Amino acid sequence: MSEQRTVAVLTEITETTEQPSFGSIHCFCEELAQCAKERGLFFYVTSPSLYLQRIGYQWIGGEWMKRDVPPADVIYNRLHSRQSEHSPLFAELLTRLAVEGGSMFNHRFLHKWEVYRYFEQHEYLHPYLPKTALWSNEDTLEAFLTAFPSVFLKPIHGSQGRGIFRLERSDGTIRLRHSTSASTTTYSSIDTLVSALRRRTKAPMIIQQGLEIHTIDGRPVDFRLLCHRVRNNHWRVTSAVARVAPPDQFVANLARGGELMAINTVLREWYTASDAFQQKQLLKEIAMEAATVLALEAEGLYGELGIDLAIDVHDQPWIIEVNTKPSKQTDMTSAPQTVRPSAKAIIEYCLTLMEEKE
Known part of the structure; x- marks a missing residue:
């Protein structure tokens, strides 16, 4: 490990001629940098490709500066893309981290x-x-619609409420709504409903008990x-x-x-x-x-x-x-300049991991 305790945030970075963008966690990274400085840590934000080049962004004088950086003792994984976590670059980063004796938390998306x-x-x-099953055939859907007034179909890798269907059986028909639409489509049978769903869903789905x-x-x-x-x-x-x-x-x-x-x-x-x-x-x-x-x-x-x-x-x-990889939009404080408790908690956990290793 490096002489000075080092923490890195791993995320997607949009690099421009001006300041880089860390997407939805950009402001949160500033709070982490402030907390890390108070605890005497070397802190930077990086991406898989930049980390392998030993490059990261440090918060210096109110802006993010691109610098050569040391290996991280602890990496906080905030990659927002499942594709990134399955890339050869990410696999190479994990191998490098293991050789160097570093740790990473929030290892990957869980579906x-x-x-x-x-x-x-x-x-x-x-x-x-809620009662839940992997959706595989008409029988599963029939069983859930018989057991519950409403059921949900959700993509197992979905996020942010995308791709969810709500189904309700009423008067011999089945009503279907999608999470991105206010309109309802009615089907006369399970067969016609399943045919329609098969055309609209490609990824694996779970079926789940609806709740009032x-x-x-x-x-x-x-x-x-x-x-x-x-x-x-x-x-x-x-x-x-x-x-x-x-x-x-x-x-x-x-x-x-x-x-x-x-x-x-x-x-x-x-x-x-x-x-x-x-x-x-x-x-x-x-x-x-x-x-x-x-x-x-x-x-x-x-x-x-x-x-x-x-x-x-x-x-x-x-x-x-x-x-x-929870959103930081729901982690709000009344004062815009206040460092959120979650930023302090992340830095404290990084310190805990380093102390346990030492």
Whole structure:
């Protein structure tokens, strides 16, 4: 390892003649750089190709400067493309990192089906798991539509609410809606529905029990709890927000036009102060349990997870999804210049990994 403790963020970089762009985490990288400096760390942002050339961007005097950099003791993987993680460059980077004795966390994207299978192995999470199966044929769809008033089809590699279908059976017909459309298509039989779905879906899909979740003004609400790993595989929640779906939509993702609200504000719409507090604590406990299970079961190292939960009209919490590269849009503070708790948590976890190795 290098003489000075070194942390790098690995992401896609758009290089221009002026300042580079780190995409959706650009401002977050400035916060990380500030935290790292306060803790005496050498910090830079790089990409797979730049890292192999020992080049990175340092935050110096209010701008990002391209510099020769030392090997990283710890790399925080914020690549946003699954294709990048399957590239020869990424494989070469992992080999180089192993030879140099460095660590990487948030090892790779975890898809929806493998996450469900990890959770399924732990019985205490079963009450919070919507029934889920890998969609393979008409029989699976028929069984779910018979068992539940509504079901969802989701691409296992999907993100940001893209490519999701909602299906409901009513009066001998099946109604189909897509997450990017407000219109509904009606089918008279499973066969015609499946034929239509086959034409519109190419990637593997999961089929999942539909939930009648709580709403605000008729708009479905879910919750994003951002969890960070501390020591000994313990986790803590660093931020929690509510996301409200746009009018006439059934997904609350911000990328689909969802609205952020304070979690306390939403829970007080539904509950007394005491019950709202209890529900918030339960959501936090479920999120931390879910993070602990994934850290235990999934290959590689994970230090940051976005856990999406919802509460149904019977006040039952459910685990909806897990994001291994959680958006920083939901991790907000009231003051624009404030360093977010999640930036501090990332740097603290990097220090923990280095101390454990030493």
